[in-house]
Amino acid sequence: MNGYLDMELLRFTTAGSVDDGKSTLIGRLLYDSKSIFEDQLEAVEEASRNRGNEEINLALLTDGLRAEREQGITIDVAYRYFATPKRKFIIADTPGHIQYTRNMVTGASTADLAVILIDARKGVVEQTLRHSYIASLLDIPHIVVCVNKMDLIDFSEEKFRAIEARYREMAIKGGIRAQLHFLPISAKLGDNVVKDSGNMPWHHGGTLMQLLETVPILHKSGDEKEPMRFPVQYVIRPISDKFPDFRGYAGRMAGGVVHIGDEVKVLPSGLTSKVKAIMQAEENLSVAHTPESVTLLLEDEIDISRGDILVNANEAQPQMSRDLKLMCCWLNEAPMQLGKRYVMQNSVSEGTCMVKEIVYRLDINTLEQQTECTTLQMNDIAKIKLHTSTPWVYDSYLQNKTMGSIVLIDPDSNETIGAGMIVGQGM
Amino acid sequence: MSYKLTHLKELESESIYVLREVAAQFEKPAILFSGGKDSIVVTYLAYKAFYPAKIPFPLVHIDTGHNFAETITYRDELVKKLGARLIVGSVQESIDTGRVKEEKGYYASRNRLQTTTLLDTIDRYQFDACIGGARRDEEKARAKERFFSHRDELGQWNPKNQRPELWNIFNGKKNMGEHFRVFPISNWTEMDVWQYIYQNNIPLPSIYFTHERACFLRNGQWLAAEPCMKLKPNEKVEIKQVRCRTVGDISCTGLTLSKAHNLTDIIAEIAATRITERGGRADDKRSETSMEDRKKEGYF
Ligand SMILES: Nc1nc2c(ncn2[C@@H]2O[C@H](COP(=O)(O)OP(=O)(O)O)[C@@H](O)[C@H]2O)c(=O)[nH]1
Numbered sequence: 001m002n003g004y005l006d007m008e009l010l011r012f013t014t015a016g017s018v019d020d021g022k023s024t025l026i027g028r029l030l031y032d033s034k035s036i037f038e039d040q041l042e043a044v045e046e047a048s049r050n051r052g053n054e055e056i057n058l059a060l061l062t063d064g065l066r067a068e069r070e071q072g073i074t075i076d077v078a079y080r081y082f083a084t085p086k087r088k089f090i091i092a093d094t095p096g097h098i099q100y101t102r103n104m105v106t107g108a109s110t111a112d113l114a115v116i117l118i119d120a121r122k123g124v125v126e127q128t129l130r131h132s133y134i135a136s137l138l139d140i141p142h143i144v145v146c147v148n149k150m151d152l153i154d155f156s157e158e159k160f161r162a163i164e165a166r167y168r169e170m171a172i173k174g175g176i177r178a179q180l181h182f183l184p185i186s187a188k189l190g191d192n193v194v195k196d197s198g199n200m201p202w203h204h205g206g207t208l209m210q211l212l213e214t215v216p217i218l219h220k221s222g223d224e225k226e227p228m229r230f231p232v233q234y235v236i237r238p239i240s241d242k243f244p245d246f247r248g249y250a251g252r253m254a255g256g257v258v259h260i261g262d263e264v265k266v267l268p269s270g271l272t273s274k275v276k277a278i279m280q281a282e283e284n285l286s287v288a289h290t291p292e293s294v295t296l297l298l299e300d301e302i303d304i305s306r307g308d309i310l311v312n313a314n315e316a317q318p319q320m321s322r323d324l325k326l327m328c329c330w331l332n333e334a335p336m337q338l339g340k341r342y343v344m345q346n347s348v349s350e351g352t353c354m355v356k357e358i359v360y361r362l363d364i365n366t367l368e369q370q371t372e373c374t375t376l377q378m379n380d381i382a383k384i385k386l387h388t389s390t391p392w393v394y395d396s397y398l399q400n401k402t403m404g405s406i407v408l409i410d411p412d413s414n415e416t417i418g419a420g421m422i423v424g425q426g427m
Numbered sequence: 428m429s430y431k432l433t434h435l436k437e438l439e440s441e442s443i444y445v446l447r448e449v450a451a452q453f454e455k456p457a458i459l460f461s462g463g464k465d466s467i468v469v470t471y472l473a474y475k476a477f478y479p480a481k482i483p484f485p486l487v488h489i490d491t492g493h494n495f496a497e498t499i500t501y502r503d504e505l506v507k508k509l510g511a512r513l514i515v516g517s518v519q520e521s522i523d524t525g526r527v528k529e530e531k532g533y534y535a536s537r538n539r540l541q542t543t544t545l546l547d548t549i550d551r552y553q554f555d556a557c558i559g560g561a562r563r564d565e566e567k568a569r570a571k572e573r574f575f576s577h578r579d580e581l582g583q584w585n586p587k588n589q590r591p592e593l594w595n596i597f598n599g600k601k602n603m604g605e606h607f608r609v610f611p612i613s614n615w616t617e618m619d620v621w622q623y624i625y626q627n628n629i630p631l632p633s634i635y636f637t638h639e640r641a642c643f644l645r646n647g648q649w650l651a652a653e654p655c656m657k658l659k660p661n662e663k664v665e666i667k668q669v670r671c672r673t674v675g676d677i678s679c680t681g682l683t684l685s686k687a688h689n690l691t692d693i694i695a696e697i698a699a700t701r702i703t704e705r706g707g708r709a710d711d712k713r714s715e716t717s718m719e720d721r722k723k724e725g726y727f
Pocket of ligand 1: 016018019020021024148149151152186187188189
């Protein structure tokens with residue numbers, strides 16, 4: 001049993017155009033990894049029969065709410081879980097339909113890897129670029145391009161290679177940063193999903209499952225070289241007989257590592273102190289890594305509250321500015337208004353800001369930059385300039401996702417209306 | 428050497444982060460405590476999140492009056508140990524005061540009635556965030572549930588109008604009268620929960636382990652032959668070796684024939700079983716979308 005208690009966690013997202021076979025692929029992964037229970041299977045068999053399907057429809061396994069069932073499409077991000085003896089997986093399943101850029105952005109925000117589906121008969125299409133660009137924009141380290149429905153093109157190596165070449169060309173033009181992997185599969189028949197394919201002896205790249213089980217999980221390596229970041233979430237003050245003077249700073253490590261004795265600086269105040277203790281409930285640690293939740297105790301009594309960031313005084317410091325440039329995805333039906341006051345929030349801080357300028361809006365299908373925009377609609381992606389009412393402590397998104405991401409909230413409706421990835425300072 | 432976090436550590440860290448966000452963003456949060464293993468794990472995580480301070484929320488138990496005695500004993504001991512405050516919302520009281528009507532017949536269950544009692548309790552104590560132990564892997568309608576799930580002033584859930592949740596940023600803003608349901612263990616599976624209980628030695632109510640019990644078989648499912656259950660003429664009571672895989676109201680808690688008497692046995696059993704834990708719950712079987720319908724009304 002020991003092997004099962006120390007698995008790693010891989011989060012991935014899936015994208016493809018409607019009918020490329022995404023639901024079938026996820027159903028296949030769950031089915032062939034024996035993650036489907038009898039009663040779920042029975043329910044799907046019955047639902048398949050009710051709809052007049054002859055074979056069991058694996059896509060129904062991942063079908064969620066009633067509205068979708070009626071429309072026959074997925075409409076939001078749904079999360080699925082399965083595990084093998086090596087890893088536990090969380091799939092953020094997002095729909096491929098044109099107006100759902102926002103769902104893919106949401107699903108991609110927490111992913112370590114993106115599976116992008118291509119219908120082998122159609123090859124690289126406009127939406128393939130869009131999905132890849134979003135994966136890259138959200139800085140997902142790995143993209144796995146699954147060329148699906150190989151059974152419908154006679155498992156042809158030549159056609160597969162042509163699609164791969166076409167994709168690589170597009171990725172270079174589109175500035176896609178992720179590490180790329182290519183797999184010829186048939187989700188429906190199972191080739192190269194969990195089981196090796198007897199139909200494609202020319203393929204030596206293994207199965208999708210093998211890749212998912214072994215690909216290095218980059219951002220979670222607790223990189224010693226990455227500068228320490230500790231956003232303070234909550235101050236623990238028991239005020240009890242046993243702990244009369246206890247003052248602990250609770251939070252989740254958002255970058256690098258922290259050791260007892262490290263000299264830390266509090267931002268934005270700039271005050272410094274030393275780490276006296278690192279606690280995880282009753283347990284005392286000598287070191288904490290990203291992304292552990294811990295409680296830090298400092299040598300000195302200084303004024304620290306929620307929203308402050310603790311950093312190592314001897315490492316690279318975050319930036320601080322009231323003028324930020326970011327890549328933004330608009331998430332709401334209400335269009336963006338220049339000059340309107342919005343709330344901006346990251347994992348622990350909150351502030352007020354306004355959008356000063358839309359530098360350009362991106363045509364997500366061609367990556368063409370359109371200037372002179374004055375508003376953004378739902379699903380638009382744009383580069384914008386923000387002005388904040390107080391200085392914002394940040395790292396660029398590419399340096400640190402937690403320190404470089406924000407959401408925009410409409411104070412009138414309280415809804416989350418925009419997602420932003422900080423590029424840097426910008427007047 | 429690069430550092431690796433195990434899946435259980437990562438899940439724990441994420442859940443503690445969510446619980447601390449609740450404490451930071453809301454004024455009157457509460458933990459919805461059913462006595463089931465999931466709410467026990469959530470309570471344990473809350474203990475860890477705020478140590479050495481006490482959990483800054485009360486535990487709220489919506490009591491159907493049809494409980495396994497072991498669950499209540501366990502609940503009272505836990506509350507004492509944590510020094511927590513317990514608030515009980517009583518379904519019996521909702522029936523007595525005419526807020527809800529008791530169902531009749533063999534399939535009568537107080538499960539659905541709980542929703543009214545729950546919403547009344549939230550209203551009475553003005554809770555603005557209710558922390559639950561639901562997991563996304565339990566049921567399809569839950570698969571798209573957010574960590575912070577917004578409820579309108581009637582306590583209802585609108586699956587079409589959920590706030591997008593990106594990275595680890597949780598938007599808990601709301602108007603007067605609205606509240607949130609928060610699910611810190613959204614990303615855990617049944618197996619994760621059991622492994623975590625094992626790894627951390629978390630005590631559980633004895634009904635999770637094998638014991639002899641008077642049971643009867645209905646639609647292929649063993650149920651407890653307690654006084655609140657009405658038997659059909661052809662159903663007969665037998666003594667069986669059983670345990671619960673999930674614990675709720677007696678009327679909808681299926682019992683598993685099992686000899687598992689410790690956590691290692693249970694984990695081995697679950698690794699081998701081919702039925703989901705909700706497969707044993709009569710409340711989900713009513714229709715293909717029953718969970719979704721109940722959630723919209725304001726159910727857990
Ligand atoms: N021949 C063949 N058909 C497939 C394959 N994968 C999916 N399909 C079919 O393509 C259709 C769309 O699949 P579905 O999974 O619903 O697509 P989604 O819209 O991307 O989720 C269904 O009729 C599937 O049976 C495949 O590998 N080969």
